[in-house]
Amino acid sequence: MKKILSRLLMSAVAVGTLIGCASEEDTIIMAPVPVVTSEFTPDQQWSASAGKGVGHFFSKLAPEYAYGKVFVASRDGLVKALDPENGKTLWQNDLEEEVSARLSGGIVAAYNQIYIGSENGQLIALNQETGELAWRVVVDGEVLAAPVADSNMIIVNTSRGMLIAVDQSTGEQKWTISTDVPNLTLRGDSAPVTVSGGVFWGTANGRLAAAIVERGQLIWQQPIGMPQGSTEIDRLVDVDASPVVIGSTLYIVGFNGQLTSIDLQSGRSMWKRTYSSATDLATDGSRIYLVTDKDYLVAVDARSGTELWSNKKLEYRQLTAPVIVNNHVVVGDSEGYLHWINRTSGEFVAQQLVDDSGFAVGPTVTPDGYVIVTRNGDVKKLTINK
Structure with missing residues (x-):
């Protein structure tokens, strides 16, 4: 029962709601919807139901x-x-x-x-x-x-x-x-990725693990975050994001951990930057995009780990993982807005209110557009009309 209650508690953490003892300092306030002058309006091709x-x-x-x-x-x-x-x-x-x-x-x-x-x-x-x-x-x-x-x-x-x-x-x-699972964890798990005969995934105890696909033989584990603090919540270090691979380099981020670049051949880290996230990463090949635990949208240079920009105007809006659509970074939020951000500058370029049920996942790209699904099951296919 303790484990069930713990997971229910941390599902609240994952969506940015109030945890712990009530006080003014504990209260999390969602940022207002940014005022954006959209440079384009998507055309809806069709709608369906899930x-x-x-x-x-x-x-x-x-x-x-x-x-x-x-x-x-x-x-x-x-x-x-x-x-x-x-x-x-x-x-x-x-x-x-x-x-x-x-x-x-x-x-x-x-x-x-x-x-x-x-x-x-x-x-x-x-x-x-x-x-x-x-x-x-x-x-x-x-x-x-x-x-x-x-x-x-x-x-x-x-x-x-x-x-x-x-x-x-x-x-x-x-x-x-x-792999070990602590008594208290976030609600979520890392989706594994495979490359060159290896499988890589994040663990609830703060590590990136690697194994041989054919035999299921564990090769190594690399710490992404180390438990710190006096409470179980402070010591959460889940790695729930799915790893991203560019060439021979893998990127992973953990909650209360670090964004880490790892050489796949040696398993050694190349650089680490302090970011906390339980959300999947996105990449365009030269940059890594992530949503932090405060719902800041950040772009980092893939080679050096240098932060290129940070957009903090969607704080605590319970964002989806970022997706690259038509050369833009796109995230959905809990109130049903899609936000389009310039990959180079981090500035908003467009915004649409789709459905007030909100989004659990970002868009899925198709050859001639993209598909979105809202929390209430509405499915829409859209294309960009500039």
């Missing part, structure tokens, strides 16, 4: 564009494939059980299937052409982060500190790696 969406739950079910389709899902179990040209439903499958399906990790497309994880400790595979269930397996812990596909395996990082690889066609478990 059922009830994710509501106010943690689930981060970003749309996936693959196989000439847009795949969307709702937390209660509705999964759809949409035509990217007109938004019409090509197929749908309702995975709801007697209790909610509680879908939360995904969507990932690979091997002619799509894969989604759930808070019920399940990993699910659907045929991408028909939506039919290919397999459903139980894994050790909630699947809150997107899986990754590599070497005919699907690899997931669970809330119990288990990195689990299963066969992509059958769901049969191939290997498992266990």
Whole structure:
């Protein structure tokens, strides 16, 4: 029960609400909506529905564009494939059980299937052409982060500190790696990434871990943050962001930790900068973009770690992870605004109010536009009209 209560508490921390003893110093105030003169207005191509969406739950079910389709899902179990040209439903499958399906990790497309994880400790595979269930397996812990596909395996990082690889066609478990999970953690997990035969992921005890994909053999662990302070909250060091790889260099950030650049061959850090974040990074190849725990949007030079700019005007607006769309950095917020920022200067270039239910995830880029999904399940495809 203590672990459940702890995770519920830290879900409040993750969305920037009040924690601890009430006082004026503790009160977190959301910044007002910035006044922006938009340089462009997106054109809406179509709208559709992803059922009830994710509501106010943690689930981060970003749309996936693959196989000439847009795949969307709702937390209660509705999964759809949409035509990217007109938004019409090509197929749908309702995975709801007697209790909610509680879908939360995904969507990932690979091997002619799509894969989604759930808070019920399940990993699910659907045929991408028909939506039919290919397999459903139980894994050790909630699947809150997107899986990754590599070497005919699907690899997931669970809330119990288990990195689990299963066969992509059958769901049969191939290997498992266990890492320590502190008593108190943030609500979320790092989505693993694979490159050059290795798999890399953040852990709840403040480390970046690396393993060999084929064998599931742990290679090394690199500390990203060290517990400090007198309280359990002060000592949180979760690495919940997914690593980003540019060439032979990996970038990762932790909560109460550091933004760290790591050489993949040696596993040694090249530079470290003090930033605290539990949100995925974005990159355009030369810069790293991150949203801090105060919802500051920051750009850092990938080679040196030098801060290029910091935009603090969206403080505590509960931002999504940043996404690069049409050469802009884009974030959504809890009140349903999309904010477009110049990659070079960090200044606002456009802003749109989409839906007051807000955003859990940022846009998904398609070849001719981008797709957004709101917390209440509205799906829209838009293009930029300058």
